[in-house]
Amino acid sequence: MKKYDDKDIIKKFSDAKDYEIKTRSDAILNNFLKLKEAQTNKVEEKKTPKNRKMFIFGGLGVGSIALAAASITLAIVFVSEPNNPNSPNNPSDPVIPPSLVSVENNTLASEFLTFSNFRDYGTLQNNVKNLININRKHQVKNINSNSFEIIVDNYDSIHDGIYNILNKDELFKIEEKAQNNQELYGKTYKFVDRYYSSSDNFTNSFMEFYYDDINRIDEEETSAKGLMKLDEEYFDCYLNKESEAEENESELELELFLIDKETEEMVVVNKESEYGGHESEDSYSIAYYQSQNDYRRDEDKFIYKLSYEIEKEGREEELEIQVETQSSQCEYQNIKLINDDPLTYSFLVEYEDERNDIEVEDFEVVLKYVDGKRYYTGGDLEEVRI
């Protein structure tokens, strides 16, 4: 098709192009660095005194291992140059040893890492609870204060993971393919990848992945097996990844299995990701089983299973999380940021608990972070977690 003669019209606008843009690049950089520093401070303020490394991957939860393993295997694909010493880094940024390479520029790896926080689902260890019940007797919609407390407990046990999905502000680095001479469980793996966290300024690895090779079956399919070490525990790890990329579009499917060397607990992670232009859709699930046999006999025989879907279109992001046990099912829908200062999120809850005879639908909860405390408000009820 031929373009029409548009010279006269374009001429009309030519003056506008003489305008000299006043905004300078250094002003933008300064503004960005200030915002980044403020964001880092806000996150630090929000975090509980609990050790950050432990918060990410610590404890006995097998799920955290699964996530960690997934992140390791995916991160292998991505290698970036060491930091340029001349770069005007934010002074608040930790100093990263030049031997470490980026993990966070792999969006998928970052997402896997954030989900380690969900290991605490349903538990409230060391969590100081302070219930402020504005009107205990009053039934709000279909919820009473006891149900509200359960809903808040469950959400609060994974709030940090949700925060990280929405904000993605964790920083991890990896020492890739280091030579290994250590014998583990009767085998000496050729290589080890060591993972470091900004929480301790990248000084100690919190996780290690031992392996001989990454099996690249073809351009689209990769598989790997190895041994994962985390908090002095070891896990057999198997991964299969398929990815397909075309211009402006990509798809990824991932399956990951981890088996605790001592307890034989098993974790199964599934991840699907689609990206096209300015839209993306991710779905993820992590299921915990008492043993391999349980998983083989019945995939639905999990101890608990957490799944999420996140849809992104332009700047709009919609997150939905579902947690299932053998007797309950809870969905947190449309989790979204409604205020930056104080940090405030809202979400809708659907909760069904056969054992405790609770059924809640479309119940809106607002979560506000103030002075290191988390205020949950729903109807006339409010609870605070520290």
Add this chain to the structure above:
Amino acid sequence: MKGSFSEHIKRFKEGNYISFDEFYNELNRPIFYNIYSLTRNYELSEELLQETFTKFLMNVVYIDEGENVLGYLIAISRNLTLDYFKKYGRVRNFEEHEEVHVNDKNSIDKTLLLDKIAKILKPKELEIFTLHVLSEMTFEEIASLKKIAIGTVLWSYNNSIKKIRKGLGEL
């Protein structure tokens, strides 16, 4: 018009902003005029331009190195501008128009012309028109950005030119 920005993106992801000035100077004009086509106000466009690039840097770790950076920035700038209008309404915008009228003769013509054209063209036509005329993007780039066939872009643009000629009379 725009080369690959993958090296810049890679550096920014590593916290190295040494080439940001070069990156910014190559991309600021199409982004600025894209914003200006919506605001018709230079001062406000400057503010939103700064916000666009700041937002871009805040999110750079999530951008693929092969991403269409110009398209990404244009999407951010449009969303930020529309958010601005949602938040503050158009009142401030019109008030500032008045200031522009008083201070800048060139701006008067441009602003009035854009206002008129915005009334003549459909939103999608206006977008393609301004991306080509103000942001100086080629039809191929617009087609790639909007993920539509180049023939559709040309058809829309030619249609816009016809409508503008008819709507504005003698130019």
